[in-house]
Amino acid sequence: MPITPDQQAEIDALRAQPRQTLRAVSEGMEAHLYKAREVLDHGFVRVIDYMGDDAAICQAARVSYGKGTKSVQNDAGLIRYLMRHWHSTPFEMCEIKLHVKLPVFVARQWIRHRTANVNEYSARYSILDREFYIPRAEDLAAQSVVNNQGRGETLTGEEAERVLRYLKDDAGRAYDHYEEMISDEGQQGLARELARMNLPANIYTQWYWKVDLHNLFHFLRLRADSHAQYEIRVYADAICEMVKDWVPAAFGAFEDYRMGGANLSxxxxxxxxxxxxxxxxxxxxxxxxxxxxxxxxxxxxx
Amino acid sequence: MPITPDQQAEIDALRAQPRQTLRAVSEGMEAHLYKAREVLDHGFVRVIDYMGDDAAICQAARVSYGKGTKSVQNDAGLIRYLMRHWHSTPFEMCEIKLHVKLPVFVARQWIRHRTANVNEYSARYSILDREFYIPRAEDLAAQSVVNNQGRGETLTGEEAERVLRYLKDDAGRAYDHYEEMISDEGQQGLARELARMNLPANIYTQWYWKVDLHNLFHFLRLRADSHAQYEIRVYADAICEMVKDWVPAAFGAFEDYRMGGANLSxxxxxxxxxxxxxxxxxxxxxxxxxxxxxxxxxxxxx
Amino acid sequence: MPITPDQQAEIDALRAQPRQTLRAVSEGMEAHLYKAREVLDHGFVRVIDYMGDDAAICQAARVSYGKGTKSVQNDAGLIRYLMRHWHSTPFEMCEIKLHVKLPVFVARQWIRHRTANVNEYSARYSILDREFYIPRAEDLAAQSVVNNQGRGETLTGEEAERVLRYLKDDAGRAYDHYEEMISDEGQQGLARELARMNLPANIYTQWYWKVDLHNLFHFLRLRADSHAQYEIRVYADAICEMVKDWVPAAFGAFEDYRMGGANLSxxxxxxxxxxxxxxxxxxxxxxxxxxxxxxxxxxxxx
Amino acid sequence: MPITPDQQAEIDALRAQPRQTLRAVSEGMEAHLYKAREVLDHGFVRVIDYMGDDAAICQAARVSYGKGTKSVQNDAGLIRYLMRHWHSTPFEMCEIKLHVKLPVFVARQWIRHRTANVNEYSARYSILDREFYIPRAEDLAAQSVVNNQGRGETLTGEEAERVLRYLKDDAGRAYDHYEEMISDEGQQGLARELARMNLPANIYTQWYWKVDLHNLFHFLRLRADSHAQYEIRVYADAICEMVKDWVPAAFGAFEDYRMGGANLSxxxxxxxxxxxxxxxxxxxxxxxxxxxxxxxxxxxxx
Known part of the structure; x- marks a missing residue:
């Protein structure tokens, strides 16, 4: 269950209070704000804030005083031109802030994208929840025999069952011991910063992640790609659905020149x-x- | 004249169209949006967009679902704690986008702050305006005799007059020749990317500059400081006036711990x-x- | 055992082959090259390469043609001046490349320092070793009762024993199952990128980490500090020992102005x-x- | 004259003192060290230091203990693989430090590449030299009629003569007045930080510039490209000549996949x-x- 009733109530409260602003507004993105898009068994992505829209990209490219655009069609053409010629700075003028709940092993890949701002839930201060990623049966892939880094066919039968049993039992036991170690009932209680070391990499963590659109596109190109690990790709796919509604022209250009394109030698x-x-x-x-x-x-x- | 009537009309049009948003809104900052705050003789700073407010800093620090704060007073206390202990990531969760018009020699100092996004008016594509920074008489400082990098007393009399005459005449002549060189009347016309090399460093340029609050504070600490060159300090001071209204608690902590504080060995x-x-x-x-x-x-x- | 005999032989081979160079050489650092300085129970830090020395900092500050310095004493004075006035760019002109073996939960803190280059051992490609950090009895600290983020007294008696038993047993079992899941004997074998999720955060990973001296000092100020978690502080301390021999003047200034200094409001x-x-x-x-x-x-x- | 006899003597002195090191050495790069490669009429590029070689890229990719490579041929294959699949981090493990003398308008383009370290000669502290870039007659290009950002045919006859006369005269006069304004003979002397504003954008500045190989390749792809302005392209070309000798395998892969390749939509x-x-x-x-x-x-x- 990625969101508790209390958390949902907080989200509902935020969505119930529209306010006036003079800033650029993307209607497509307003519809997404705060709502959690579920990913994997306990994870989610939700937009906390955004800055800019398609017009803002053009406005920055022209260093203009007003909205800086004459028509939506002109904007789309300029945006395609900017994307094609690797003029990345106008795309950097849009920004997005996400709240993401994700397994630690996914977080470890994700954080390698350095040009972003991150606040992660602290396991030194706080106690982690008992929530672990357990793959669905159909996602239990074998090691690829042609690609050292990839997946092959889906495991079946006893082998699949054993894997799921190990993952569940080991996570459960590790968490039981984590709770027991930090407990201060009848004992001192181990420091949280130490106890967390017993927890496996499929435990969920969460963070606020803020990134500009240029660097987000770079992340999406690598992580929404068919070579990316499935468990991070589903997050990238979920973000694509939001970006498509936020900056439709920029996302269209991104799909044509980056996602669907190829770099030939x-x-x-x-x-x-x-x-x-x-x-x-x-x-x-x-x-x-x-x-x-x-x-x-x-x-x-x- | 930093803003033409046409540009003012565009600004007025933008300010006349409030829209609804579910995002965090800073009333203090809404009052500044798009308006040009004049700096030096032809320059300005104006806010184009912003993301977040004081509450957003706390919300990120807590990785929370709702607004993440119980009271404005609690927020201020948490923000002071974060600032004091160099927890910089929550401040990175706020972002500001400025449109700045500034002399080139100021732009050259400014750009050294690398963790920001910039779109500058292109003198390869476009023709620069005939606008030069000419200091006021009271800002014509002599070289300091105690500090290699500083200013001493104000120049007076003939010396001051001669300096102003040189600055005005040389800029005017350089611009006349710039115009003449790029003109295509009766000649081919020199490429703009070449002709610009004749223009002096007090010509005005402009850019969109986007930065997060943590890096903005770093910029302000160095550039709103008494050791900074006067011509960049006035920009930093103008930005301080905006930030004070945008994130009052964060700016208060910044003033206490950074601007008014000292690093002792x-x-x-x-x-x-x-x-x-x-x-x-x-x-x-x-x-x-x-x-x-x-x-x-x-x-x-x- | 942080280094196997084979690995030691490779290190010895590298140390046996001095070559000629015209670059700046730090004798103090040459003595450290490639050698593993042991940290925690299975970890280490070793210098793989470095660029620059104290003189190179001064040379860059002066943008000079030659070595750019007149005497070692002048260098030290200039370096103190640069450090005191936050002139960070000359320190960025030195660079260090380290090979570090460290528990995953330490790596997760470490990676938050974004201005660095990292190549981590890939658990998608490769199989992790059976090596886990198990604290010494004297490092088994209780949760602090005054500081949410800190450690209190050392655990004793049965409580300490139980903690150690849990950490050892859970890690061992998790690794047994990891091995069993990826095995292709009599079964397909789970993809490595999935199997790794069963491993706890005290398993060791390793990476190459490259950073400039300015950002390294920032890392050391935060991580060699008494408020840092013990398990990362010991790495920072080990690096301090190397930096002291590499750039003695810069390290001296760092100790005076940063490590031993304080920022007062x-x-x-x-x-x-x-x-x-x-x-x-x-x-x-x-x-x-x-x-x-x-x-x-x-x-x-x- | 890019290098004075005194400066040449300093360079010669540095080149006359080989020392022993245990670090990776690139013979090809040693031959370039400190020597100034002339660019434009008064500019140059020279290598001050470097870190790593082709083998170091492979070593980092493998997070290895020794040299990490079996043969030069294997290295080249791995490097091509890394380049093709955008594995950028191993290339970040090599670093180069350059001393560059260049016109200010070129420096303004160059500095837009943010992921680098820079120390520029300070015109607040120091007095700039009387050296200006004056294009050769064959480089005096007209504005392109098909590309707003490009160059067309070469100017000829009177038009070309007039352009050269303007550039020379205006620069000379601006510098005369600069000298006169900062002079303290019989007057106070204007602060250097102010006087410099009278100098045109073709005056030469110089800096130390340090960058990793991945970001250098990005710079070279954009700036050694036929669409780049000629005056920065010649610097990029000069750097290519050095990189080719420093990391021949990486440079070969870069030429095939980046410089000679194309991104198709x-x-x-x-x-x-x-x-x-x-x-x-x-x-x-x-x-x-x-x-x-x-x-x-x-x-x-x-």
Missing amino acids: ARQLDCIRKMLKGEEVTQETSGMSKGEWREFEGVLKG | ARQLDCIRKMLKGEEVTQETSGMSKGEWREFEGVLKG | ARQLDCIRKMLKGEEVTQETSGMSKGEWREFEGVLKG | ARQLDCIRKMLKGEEVTQETSGMSKGEWREFEGVLKG
Whole structure:
């Protein structure tokens, strides 16, 4: 259960109090504010605040006095131009603040994106909740046999059952001992900053995460990608749904140039030029390694 | 004239259209939005957007679901605690976006603060305006004789007149030639990206500058300081006036712990301890250099 | 055992091959290169590379052509001046690259220092070793009763024994199951990126961490401080020993102005001024909260 | 004259004193150390220090104990893999420190790359030299008629002469007045921090600039590109010559995947797929704007 009734009441209270502002407002994003979008078994993402909209990107690009745009269509064209030519600074002029609840092993990947602001729930001060990520049966993937870093087929039968049993039992026992160690009933009680070391990486933590749109796009390109670990990809996907409503033109350009695009090397461009002239090109004549050629074929197939 | 009637009309239009939002709103900051606060002879600072308020700082520190605060008084106490113990991340959860018009030599100092987002008016694309910073007579300071980096007394008489004449004439001539070089009447016209090299460092440029509150405080501590160059200090002072209305509790803590505070060394703390015991301490017995001792005496006098 | 014989042989091989360079060399640091300084029960810190020395700080401050310094004494004076006046950029001109082996819960604190470069051992690709941090009996502290974030007295007797037993047993069992889950003997084998979620936060990880001297000092000020958690402080202390030999003048200034110094607020400076005039000041008349007054008294006592 | 005899003597002295180190050494880079590579009429780039080599990239990627590589060939393959899959952190493990002398208008573009460390020669403290960038006749380009941001044909005849005369005369006069204003002979002398505002943007400044290899590649991709302004591109080109000798494998991968590569959008990839099937695609049917289509045709032509 990602949100308790008390927490829901606080969220409802915030959503019940619209106020007046002179700032840029994105209606699409207002609809998302504070609501928790559920992710995994106990996690969520919710927007706490945002700054700017599509027009604000154009306004910054033009360093203008007013809204800085003549029409929504012009804005979309300018935004595509900026995205295509890697003019990243206008996208940095939009900002988003999220509240995220996520397993620790996902948080450890996430935090590697350094150009962001983070406040994490402190396990030195506070007591963590008894909530662990336990994968659904269909997400219990085997180690890939072709990719050291990837997943293969789904585990089945006894093997799957054993894995789930281990994950649940070990987490439960670790948490029981965590609670017992920090308890001050009839004993001193171990310091929280020490006791937490007994907790496994599938325990949930939460944080406030604030990032500008340029760096968010970078995060989404890597983490909403099919090569990202499933457990972080679902968070990236959830954020995509919000960004799409927040800055539709910028998100459209991002989808075309980044998510759906590809970075081709000089060698790969050469191959394409030859192919377009009708020449045959093979992995051997391309100068690419087998892995690179396979990726190249994937791009050409779409 | 920092703002033309057209620009003022655009600003008025933006201020005439309040909209509804569910986000945190700072009434103090809404009053400033879009309005240009004049700085120097042609410059200004104006707030384009902001994110968060005092309560948002506390909310982030607590990673909370609702507004995260019980009372304004509790907020102020927590904010003082966070500031005192260098917990900088909650302050990073507030963000401000400014439109600034400023002389190039000021912009060159300003940009050294790297943790910010910037979109500057492009002199490759566009033609710069004929606007130069010419100091007021009372700001024409001589080189300091005690501080290599500082200012001494105000210039007077013929010397002051000559300086002003040079600054005005040289800027005017440089701009005439700039215009003449880029003109395409009866000639090809020099590329703008080249012609701009003829313009002096007191020409005005403008940019959108976005920064979080923690890094803004760092900027203000260095640039609103009495050792900062006057021409950037007036911008920092203007920003202080806005921040004071935006996040009053955070600004109060900043004034107490940073602006009005001092960082004392181990040696200096030792001296104070001795002095409080009634011992006499001199520069010679303090272990400090003359310059450091002079600064220390300044702190003790207040 | 932090280093295996094979690893030691690799280190020895690197230390046996001095080469010629025209770069700045710090003899003090050369003596540390590659050697592992043991920290906690299985961890270590070792220097992999460094750039610059005390002279390089001065050289950068002066943007000079040669070594940029006249004498070691002048260097030390300039470095103290730079540190005192928060001229941070010359210190950024030195860089250090460390190889660190550390428990995951320490890594999670450490990574919050964002201005650094990190390559961590990947538990998606690779299999983690069976090594866990188990505190020594004397480091098993109780939760502090005065400070939510701190440690109190040392646990004793049965309570201490039970804690150690839980930590050891739970870690061992979690690792057994980790191994069993990823095994491909007679089964598919769970993906490593999933299996790792069963491992507790006291398992060891390792990374390469590269940072400039200014940001390293910031890290050390916070983490070698008495308020930092013991398990990260011992790493900071180990790094201090290396930095002292690498850039002795800079480290001396850091100790005086940062580690041994204090940041006093405007209110606190006022109190000191009154006290020096012989006036009595109490918590009530100071305007400080009780917590702040206690800290202030601590500074005055030394 | 970019380097005076005195400065050359300092450089020679540094190059005459090889010392022993246990660190990674790049022979290719040692040959460049301290030597000034001339750029434009008075500028230069010279390497002051560096950290790491190709092997260090692999070593970091593997978080290894020893040199971390089996053969130069394996290294090159791994480096290509890392570059192709945007694994940027291993490249961040190499660092370079440059001393650059450059016109102020170039410095203003350069500094927009924020993830770097900079110490610039201070015109508040010191007196700038009388050195200005005056373009060669063949670099006096007209404003482009097709690209707002670009250059067209070379100016000729009287127009070119007039431009050069203006640039020289205005710079000379501005500097005469600068000198006269700061002079303390028979007058107080204007503060340096004020007098500098009279100097045009083609005056030379200098700085120490330190950056990691990943961010340097980003800089080079944008600034060694044909769309970059000529006056910064020549600096980027000069740096490429050094990097090629420093980390040959990484530079090779950079040339293939970044400099010679292209980022194609989803739409563009669709077009290529259709073309490879023999379908005709035109700008109208492509969904691209005219500008984008022109760029796409450019990529296909090579």
